[in-house]
Amino acid sequence: MIRLCGVTKRFEGATVLDDVSLTVPTGATLGLVGQGGAGKSLVLKLVCGLLRPDAGQVFVDDDEVSALDETALMPVRDRIGMIFQNYALFDYLTVGENIAFPLRQRRAASADEITARVTKRLAQVHLPGIEDRLPAELSGGMKKRVCLARATIHDPPILLCDDPTAGLDPVTTNRIFALLKAMQVERAATAVIVSHDVPSLLPLCDRLAVLDRGRRVFEGTCAEAEASADPLVRAFLHPEVTP
Amino acid sequence: MRGLAARLGGRFLDIADVVGELALFTAAVARAGVRLRGDGRETWRTLHAVGVRSLPIIVVTAWFAGAIAVLQVGEYVVKYRAYEVMGWGFGYSVFREVGPLLVGLMFSGRVGAHNTAELGTMTVTEQVDALRVLAIDPIEYLVMPRLVAMTVMMTLLNVVGDVFALIGGMVTADVLIGVDPYVFWNSFIEYVKLEDFLNGLAKAFSFGVAVGLVSCGFGLSVRGGAPGVGRAVNACVVASAVGIFVLDYFITHLLR
Numbered sequence: 001m002i003r004l005c006g007v008t009k010r011f012e013g014a015t016v017l018d019d020v021s022l023t024v025p026t027g028a029t030l031g032l033v034g035q036g037g038a039g040k041s042l043v044l045k046l047v048c049g050l051l052r053p054d055a056g057q058v059f060v061d062d063d064e065v066s067a068l069d070e071t072a073l074m075p076v077r078d079r080i081g082m083i084f085q086n087y088a089l090f091d092y093l094t095v096g097e098n099i100a101f102p103l104r105q106r107r108a109a110s111a112d113e114i115t116a117r118v119t120k121r122l123a124q125v126h127l128p129g130i131e132d133r134l135p136a137e138l139s140g141g142m143k144k145r146v147c148l149a150r151a152t153i154h155d156p157p158i159l160l161c162d163d164p165t166a167g168l169d170p171v172t173t174n175r176i177f178a179l180l181k182a183m184q185v186e187r188a189a190t191a192v193i194v195s196h197d198v199p200s201l202l203p204l205c206d207r208l209a210v211l212d213r214g215r216r217v218f219e220g221t222c223a224e225a226e227a228s229a230d231p232l233v234r235a236f237l238h239p240e241v242t243p
Numbered sequence: 244m245r246g247l248a249a250r251l252g253g254r255f256l257d258i259a260d261v262v263g264e265l266a267l268f269t270a271a272v273a274r275a276g277v278r279l280r281g282d283g284r285e286t287w288r289t290l291h292a293v294g295v296r297s298l299p300i301i302v303v304t305a306w307f308a309g310a311i312a313v314l315q316v317g318e319y320v321v322k323y324r325a326y327e328v329m330g331w332g333f334g335y336s337v338f339r340e341v342g343p344l345l346v347g348l349m350f351s352g353r354v355g356a357h358n359t360a361e362l363g364t365m366t367v368t369e370q371v372d373a374l375r376v377l378a379i380d381p382i383e384y385l386v387m388p389r390l391v392a393m394t395v396m397m398t399l400l401n402v403v404g405d406v407f408a409l410i411g412g413m414v415t416a417d418v419l420i421g422v423d424p425y426v427f428w429n430s431f432i433e434y435v436k437l438e439d440f441l442n443g444l445a446k447a448f449s450f451g452v453a454v455g456l457v458s459c460g461f462g463l464s465v466r467g468g469a470p471g472v473g474r475a476v477n478a479c480v481v482a483s484a485v486g487i488f489v490l491d492y493f494i495t496h497l498l499r
Contacts, residue, residue, distance in 0.1 A: 045372075048376050050376065070380065073378075074378045074380075077375070077376055077378035082373070086368060088372065089373075091368075102377050105378075105379050106378075
């Protein structure tokens with residue numbers, strides 16, 4: 001379970017998150033939407049402890065992430081996989097080495113087993129046989145799928161996706177969401193997915209939260225979101241009818 | 244007047260901020276060092292990148308440094324016919340001072356700047372954050388291997404530099420000044436002591452630690468995208484050079 005309780009975060013005097021509370025039950029997927037600068041990516045960074053809130057608490061299962069130091073955060077992060085908005089692939093490592101990285105560092109399996117798992121995971125994300133290529137040789141959509149493979153290779157029970165389809169064409173977007181859906185069905189991880197593409201996001205989510213200028217304006221099930229009268233929620237759910 | 248005081252005060256606070264950040268970073272690295280944590284694979288990769296690729300530039304620099312040192316003193320050697328002290332004078336100055344200082348400055352310019360740029364780029368492209376999310380300590384995975392590699396290679400490159408400076412000096416003394424290599428070598432062997440060589444080695448070791456800490460510290464604290472990386476590289480080169488001269492002074496003073 002992931003919980004944010006009254007979280008506030010400021011940067012140089014500007015309040016970027018203002019008293020935000022969110023809950024993602026174990027095994028559920030939360031879609032997090034909002035306009036640019038609403039604080040969505042910040043929520044993910046707070047959950048994995050990359051940043052600390054100025055007020056409030058962040059919990060991952062029973063661990064209060066916001067109160068842990070870097071060393072104490074390691075076991076929590078062991079349970080998290082994250083897809084970064086700007087890929088964050090290690091550009092000096094090949095695709096295969098990138099994906100194998102979490103396993104190698106944890107010494108979680110033998111070299112042969114790691115190779116087999118990398119090959120299998122690359123096939124799952126429809127990128128077979130590109131182990132020896134460097135990230136710089138890949139397109140944006142391919143990089144996102146490699147990110148997905150790296151984030152999930154160690155089967156973390158929590159998955160954080162920061163705009164996994166940003167800047168991608170509709171075909172690749174659909175492919176990425178289909179992959180996420182398939183992985184969620186297979187692994188039943190607790191997930192938070194940030195995206196602007198709400199129509200594509202909804203089929204993946206159990207719950208939806210909408211942020212606006214640092215404040216949470218909606219949190220509930222997808223059905224409750226559909227029934228919401230909030231103009232911003234309606235604008236995200238039905239962009240085609242929004243003036 | 245108040246404006247000037249405010250500017251000076253602001254500048255002082257900026258410097259204090261950088262020094263404080265570097266001190267905290269050094270403490271974190273020391274903690275990782277005490278725990279003997281580091282990544283072996285990354286250390287080998289960095290040893291190769293730092294050492295082998297720096298070799299040609301160090302060889303060329305050392306050769307010409309040796310040649311220049313001989314040219315500078317050549318006129319007086321001929322004037323006073325002091326051929327038999329040339330090897331000593333040359334070896335003493337190169338081993339103790341010119342060698343480690345020149346290799347250190349070349350090393351900071353090439354390896355230190357490259358290291359800051361690499362870590363800075365990793366920072367602004369969230370690769371360092373990705374490491375942290377994967378439960379990997381960037382100090383153990385990125386900094387320790389680089390620090391070890393830079394310290395080891397700076398020390399070894401100093402030895403290589405000493406050898407090539409010696410050869411460059413001997414050849415130049417023979418060709419341009421007419422000092423027989425046998426006389427040069429005898430003077431060198433006779434008067435240059437092991438402690439002269441070890442003195443330079445101690446300096447090279449400490450320069451390697453300094454360049455490693457400064458370049459990693461500036462690289463991991465980059466803020467502000469590509470311009471921030473540029474500023475960090477610039478700051479690293481300046482801080483490393485200053486650090487090398489300051490360390491040189493204190494080590495010279497201590498090991499007199």
